[in-house]
Amino acid sequence: MFADPEIRRLAREAFVPVAGDDWYQRRRRDAEGVFYRGMSDQGPRGGAGGGTRQGIYCFTAGGRLLAYRNHWDPEVMRAEIAGALAKYRAMPERERVPATIEPRGEPDSRFHRAPPEGGAVLGVYTRVLDRGPDGRVRRCAELPSGVRGRSAARDHLWLTRDELAGLVVAPVPAIGARRAVPGPVAERIARFHLVDDTRGEPDHWTREQVRTCELALVTADVSAEQIRLVLDGRVLVATDAPAERAARGYDARLAGTLVYDRAAGRFTAIQIVALGEHWGEGRWSPGARPGRATLGVAIELLARPAPADLVPPQGARDPHDYFGQ
Amino acid sequence: MRPIPHPAPWRALILLVVLTATTAGDEPAPSAAGLADVPELLAVLRPAAEESTYLDIPWETDLWRARTRAAAEDKPILLWEMDGHPLGCT
Secondary structure, three states: OOOOHHHHHHHHHOOEEEEEEHHHHOOOOOHHHHHHHHHHOOOOOOOHHHOOOOEEEEEOOOOOEEEEEOOOOHHHHHHHHHHHHHHHHHOOHHHHOOOOOOOOOOOOHHHOOOOOOOOEEEEEEEEEEEEOOOOOEEEOOOOOOOOOOOOOEEEEEEEOHHHHHHHOOOOOOOOOOEEEOOHHHHHHHHHHHOOOOOOOOOOOOOHHHEEEEEEEEEEEEEOOOEEEEEEEEEEEEEOOOOHHHOOOEEEEEEEEEEEEEOOOOEEEEEEEEEEEEEEOOOOOOOOOOOOOEEEEEEEEEOOOOOHHHHOOOHHHHOHHHHOOO | OOOOOOOOHHHHHHHHHHHHHHHOOOOOOOOOOOOOOHHHHHHHHOOOHHHOHHHHOOOEOOHHHHHHHHHHHOOOEEEEEEOOOOOOOO
16 A cells, blocks of 8 residues: 555655554553554444454544544555545644643553663564576565465564673684574574564464574684674474474574674674575465475664664564563 | 285384484475575565565654654644554564
């Protein structure tokens, strides 16, 4: 829908556009949650029984709903959004603009997430792949009928300050020295980020479903300025054992490079890729390719995260589980 | 006529164990080809420009900040609300 140029123009020029995760918003018991539910209750999707309220909402700063729709046809949504704008502009100013915006107060900590202080935000991109005539992996040009999810899926990986420090031990190991990626980091990558989320919210892997997780860092180069580490390994995640009989799984090899700036005391580059065969589909993500097919995952450090990059990882809904606490 | 002897069950078991020991750990690396060039694979995996047009829109991610701006700028709010953050999920 937001590929439509007119919808994008309206969103940029005539509205204040904001994006949110309904899973958090409908649950939080702070001022933001009260406002959101009060606004969305005016629409047809009242969230009966605590259910989803997802969709596109147009409303005033004071919370008066102008339009609600959840439709992927750009023509339908263009009309809906334009209608909301017309309605807004026809309102008297005192109804359009509240005199004040009430204080937001303390956020409900159960449903408020922020990147770890001093930590790192990494972009995660997952994509279904196939192979060209030369055998090299490539983006799928098209998918079989009934199969969805050709675009890159996005997520974020959060690492804490201590976890980043744990990737660079002191004294620096000798060139060629090999050591395991610290357990919590390896497990987080395996459970929450090596998963097919190309068609919707994925079912993340439980601890028990991580059948193999062998990720290692090798010291590749050391200078006065920087330390370069190479990552390699294998992860096998599967809903059942043996994996060959599992309903869903991913068997991937990983490779990557991490560059640490010794003077600045931080990583300047982390680039990891995973490549392997995946199969099956999750509860909320039907329409997978039949059988086993190639899936790739890229994980890379975002040096200057944009506002959209501060969205919490999908797996951080349970932060204790996500951070392995 | 002499009956055809059946192989002793223990011989079949030993054969099974030997075969299992031989093949375990020898699984071919699944799709190892392609990992040799991490930057090339990164370029394939990253979102394409045409998959990111929705990011032309300067999305707020803070509803209160959006309300404050909307009041100051006399604009309505357009909220894209999905299960799974629309900017951080699929």
